[in-house]
Amino acid sequence: MTVVTIEYTLKFRNITGKDSEKIVLGDNATIKQILEHLKRNYGDDFEKEFTNPSGDQIAGTPLILLNGQALKLPENLNTNVEDGDIITFTYAIAGG
């Protein structure tokens, strides 16, 4: 069993209605399984944030952080998560 904390910011918070939650997954859980879990629970709006049909560059690109480390998708879909990991859904830094 793997228990991880998912943090939601900005639009992700609006979609889920939460700042964060703990989710329980099986052993050897992966980022892909987390995404599937979240798409099941939060539907099309959640999935839509990860598609980019207009081919824009990085404007508004969703950013997934695993314990503060940015994950490149789709290469890191099979990255394992461990008990106690924090996965943050946010956006690429704009400004500054």
Next chain:
Amino acid sequence: MYGYAGYILKVNLGTGKISKEPLKEGLVKEFIGGFGVSARILYDNLPPMTNPYSPENIVIFATGPAQGTLIPGSGRGLFISKSPLTNRIFNSNVGGYIAAELKYAGYDFLIITGKASSPVYIAIDGDNVEIKDASNLWGRTTYETQTLIKEELGDKRFQVACIGPGGENLVKYSAIIHNFHAAGRGGIASVLGSKNLKAFAVRGDKSVEVPDVEAMLTFYKEITEKCTKHPTLPSYGTTVALGTINKMGCLGTRNWQTEVFEGAANIDGYTTIPKYRIRDIACTGCPMGCGKIQEISEGKYAGASAKGPEYETLYSLGSLVSVDDFGALVSAARLCDEYGLDTISTGVSIAWAMECYEKGLLTKEETDGIDLKFGNGDALNEVIKRIAYKNGYLGNLLARGVKEASETVGCGSQYFAMHFKGLELAGHSPRGVKAWTLGYSVGWRGGSHHDGRAHDIEYPKPFEERALKFEDKPEIVYKTVHRVMIEESLITCRFFGGYYGSLEPSENHLKILNLTTGFNMTLEELWKTARRIRTLIRCLEIRDGFSRKDDVNAPPLRILNEPIPEGPSKGAYAKPFEFKFMINKLYDLMGWERETGKPKKETLKELGLGDITI
């Protein structure tokens, strides 16, 4: 010419002569506008080694072909001069409305030379230009000044850019303020102060013609549709960047002793915007409207309000000085705006002083009795007032900038004086983002996060690629530097990089140029223009005595020696041998000599700069 007003306005404050001359088509075809054209003007008119505070120094307020048109993100203009902080060419970008207004008044560039014998301001009302007495304005804050000038001129439609006590007192990082916006970096406000120029005010009724209005409107609608859906900028501005950068372990904290700030949540926009935002503001014609005014509603600093504070200010007057009292931070930001001080340089200078105080290198006597510990928000506010007026030992010391202040105090304090080439370090980690080690060091300004906008590309990358990999950074910085050259010459807002091109000069930049001017340049020609502009700027630096040694010695010793001690980016730092590799490779890409950093003769010839001697 399409896209241009067609004239340069020249004001000599010493002789009082006001003149206008046509803007040459050949000049804009080679250099576009904005920074590019200004660099050429300075090369042709500003003698090498000019003291920034001498009457011979030139200040240009520049527009490009985008200003005054419907190009989204065109609400920007540039002040260009020789900076007293870095002693080299400096471009300071400002938002708001004044750049478009200059075009509406009928001018693409305002060139200010000489020195007035007493305080004055310039009033530009279309074709009618006057130098007016400013003795009743001298000493006023920037907000007071703007109000008083509009009242005196009898027309609220005037757009005003002015200096405050910071610029008048020649604080080396004083800022020019226009509306709520700042041309913050580089101390050009103090150059105006040295000329006794308090402000200029401009209004106009002319229009800017473009070749195809329908095509312009189509582009406007296309970009507006996209940018109004940006997930952060329209709702939060840049204020939420702090939380994300902190989560990645790259947020400058306590003078960059670490890069994780425990108080980040208290000052991040995600917390503050829902509580304190009172209104939004946008620059000319901008559909994104990223400006947020926040006002504190409770506590000691109730009533304090400021634009933003933007990410850079949340860093410099927040994490960098370890202040997580948002009221104290907003008050400090407001003081900087009213006095006309760059928030980044102010925060970095104070953070250095705080570290000196905690290490015993500054005594309580030398801090004029202020308990200058990290986290002391009251002390932060008090010191800002002293800097603006060069009040006391501390105010005087810090007004010189952190480079000079650390040279004065010495005793090893230069080690943690966080500047590159004299310009205090912006809020993007040169350790956590490897490309920035290079970008800041070879930048023409140094510690500016716009001298090559590497972080747009690098932040989304995993830690190993962002902070450890170095072999690919020269090419990334090479490309992003040239993107900035084009954006500073068209003049478009960096926040539209995601729509126009984040990495390098691209098709949308080309589209903007062709939509505004009808030049019908190709992408290859655009790239060559970008290289021409950067190389000319490099020649200006070389002519002023700078060379490779200034690039290789640019990084603060802290970042070359101390890995990030904790957090998700723990262990990252600027390894010297990597730094050397990156500089050499970047020079090769730029067509500069490895030994000296000078552009090669063949590079100058290829770029049409064969007349340049360095």
